[in-house]
Amino acid sequence: MADLTFKYGTMKSGKTLDLIRVARSYREQGKIVMILTSDKDTRSGIDKVVSRVGVTAEAISISDDLNILGLIGRKHNPDIILIDEAQFLSTEQVRMLSEYVASKTGRNIPVICYGLKNDFKNELFEGAAALLAYADNLVEIESTCQKCNRKATMTLRFNNGLPIRFGDQVHIGDSEYVPVCKEHYASII
Ligand SMILES: [Zn+2]
Numbered sequence: 677m678a679d680l681t682f683k684y685g686t687m688k689s690g691k692t693l694d695l696i697r698v699a700r701s702y703r704e705q706g707k708i709v710m711i712l713t714s715d716k717d718t719r720s721g722i723d724k725v726v727s728r729v730g731v732t733a734e735a736i737s738i739s740d741d742l743n744i745l746g747l748i749g750r751k752h753n754p755d756i757i758l759i760d761e762a763q764f765l766s767t768e769q770v771r772m773l774s775e776y777v778a779s780k781t782g783r784n785i786p787v788i789c790y791g792l793k794n795d796f797k798n799e800l801f802e803g804a805a806a807l808l809a810y811a812d813n814l815v816e817i818e819s820t821c822q823k824c825n826r827k828a829t830m831t832l833r834f835n836n837g838l839p840i841r842f843g844d845q846v847h848i849g850d851s852e853y854v855p856v857c858k859e860h861y862a863s864i865i
Contacts (some may be wrong), residue, residue: 685817762789763801770806828855
């Protein structure tokens with residue numbers, strides 16, 4: 677049986693870079709890699725994933741109501757499935773992936789999901805909550821607080837330089853997201 681893995685970290689922790697590193701490693705061995713990302717994150721254009729250091733890879737953008745197993749079935753036998761921005765997956769999609777890695781078709785195909793765990797209000801994203809419940813492996817990608825050198829576990833959202841703690845969970849664009857430790861999360865808001 678293959679594994680469903682959730683690699684989670686704050687903003688700017690290098691999740692996408694790790695995804696691209698894994699993809700390259702598989703491709704160097706002549707293996708087929710399927711990369712998916714969310715159509716909610718359009719910062720770097722659709723149909724690709726872009727790390728903050730500028731490394732990119734082609735990806736298929738999916739919506740949270742897509743039948744993810746139908747999509748995988750239409751592609752040609754990937755050796756691994758990598759999913760970026762997995763916090764935007766629906767609970768149903770995560771449940772499907774969990775069944776997939778245990779199924780006859782998916783038993784040799786690992787699925788690695790990369791995403792945020794908690795939002796700027798420190799509440800779990802739907803996809804993250806489902807992955808915490810369903811994933812076979814949980815891996816934290818660590819990063820440091822932007823205000824000190826302790827581990828960052830939370831994310832602050834700034835609009836026009838001011839921290840905010842209300843508003844929609846998904847708001848991509850003019851906000852700046854800053855990874856912080858719990859102390860700085862509490863002290864700034
Ligand atoms: Zn700090």
